Amino acid sequence: NSYFKIAVLPGDGIGPEVVTESIKILDAVAEVFQCAFQYSYGLMGAEAIFKTGDPLPDETLKICKDSDAVLFGAIGDPVFDNNPEAKVRPEQGLLKLRKELGLYANIRPLKTYVSLIDKSPLKREIIEGTDIQIFRELVSGIYFGEKFTDPDGKYAYDVCKYSTEEIIPIAHMAFKEAEKRKKKLTLVDKANVLDTSRLWRKTCQKIASQYPDVQLDYLFVDNAAMQLILNPKQFDVILTENMFGDIISDEASVIGGSIGLLPSASIGEENALFEPIHGSYPQAKGKGIANPVASILSTAMMLDYLELPEAADKLRRAVEHSIENGYVTVDLNTEQHYSTGEVGSFIADYI
């Protein structure tokens, strides 16, 4: 296949700016690798609420379902963050999109860059050589379980529920990835307290026999939160449920010292979505200072998903080249820096 339909959801804050750079890259890739991308744009997030009242308009959902892959910027706006009572919120759009597209596996690769290592809050000797891949379950657990607040506001509950069917596919995905890497898989849970965690453990334990080369370890989430900082190099592939994944993947994102570089992929049976880890960063909106690399590396993950591995590799090399040669935005170098568009163009030119 050499013709791809890409749904583009720029979203809020710096989302549109960084997505523009990803499109620049895709255009360069199309030229060099003889393929074509057709872009369909959709509204999403606060932007969509302002224009349509709905954080995920049906139109947008349709575009995404019809696409080969979704390129997503960021959502979130201070208007909503500062008003916990708001009935309609940008996040609802993202959660609905994940569910509707069945994006059950959120994948976050974490690496340190040699030239940026001193930007980390952690010491060089702790983080040097860290290379982790986190698999977070994304469409179940306490995020999507029954929720209730009693009308008098006296109590509330949220249900965390998992079935083995929801655990098995992402577990296989994580085992397969571990097989390709250092063959170590760590399941993060709270099996000393939660029934759902014990279900995760048993399910993974069963699957493990199909991957005899992979060593499966278990770590309680509280201990994992410590170990990620004390010794991140001990990890290879991490697998965990939705809520724990939200917490520990954000925690782990500080290791490299530059959240502006971190990509993610959310994968389902039929659909896939690619987005930078950083949020909408409204303070930087429209200033041309946002780091486009996280979005660009998410685009590289998209190219892998579309089975264009050579293009993906070339793009990753282009990013490394730009970073090692100091073509970076202000977050990475306050003295010598370039704009969002300049960094994007530099990377596109390299391709």
Next chain:
Amino acid sequence: NSYFKIAVLPGDGIGPEVVTESIKILDAVAEVFQCAFQYSYGLMGAEAIFKTGDPLPDETLKICKDSDAVLFGAIGDPVFDNNPEAKVRPEQGLLKLRKELGLYANIRPLKTYVSLIDKSPLKREIIEGTDIQIFRELVSGIYFGEKFTDPDGKYAYDVCKYSTEEIIPIAHMAFKEAEKRKKKLTLVDKANVLDTSRLWRKTCQKIASQYPDVQLDYLFVDNAAMQLILNPKQFDVILTENMFGDIISDEASVIGGSIGLLPSASIGEENALFEPIHGSYPQAKGKGIANPVASILSTAMMLDYLELPEAADKLRRAVEHSIENGYVTVDLNTEQHYSTGEVGSFIADYI
């Protein structure tokens, strides 16, 4: 009051060794500050399972209920950790004890020690001057909500439930503490996803008007997990629910670089329990290398609770004196170090 009944639960692993040092300290305090402590020992944890089949024998519970304060060592044994199918587990004893004694507030102070700052995985400039107090709700939420695993093992659920009555007492406690400190309280939750988190927010928002001097901030737990590492100095008092508190308080414990120093208090209306944060550390059992300071500083929190603030202050000074003068265990100095008992005696002598 000058006569106190102390329930002593040494527990597993290094628990007995560090508790022995706390008793040494209490004996010194009794002499100097003219008071008396009567100790009643109880079985608890793996130790209790091996001897009675029950991780929290009724006898132990009774001793605790009759006491003015409980001094607790640690629980946990590899025999159980490596067997997720074990029906009876040491942790059950601890959870039951918390519930039965109504210990709704787990309090963890975190400070950096000037002479130990370079032991942290984080850089000096990030952590220097960090001074945080974490309040974790301890007897509700997903830990104690309904749990279910279907007999066929196809699905499981855990319910996270909170009532305003469970939130209000610990919220007041945290606001009061913030008033005495830098007047900043951060509620950590996931109010963009969970109904229970929205209940926490609303409840704290209402209470806030009674503490006009305290600034109440909200932080999503994923962001909090990042901020604790990026800039721990921004925090003063943190308040959070049970599961999030488990994760972020353990994460935060790495900041100072020496988990062997960190104490905790678990407080209820009628009872209180004091324990080091570190676990049972079975590898070190019986070797005389365990750091007794976390247990000793937990004892200082106990002295505060028993309204012996002068004794508590003196004890804290004694600990600082021992650390600044290098009277430390091997975890803090691999070249020049002392045994568990020597460090305990040094601190007791200072008193």
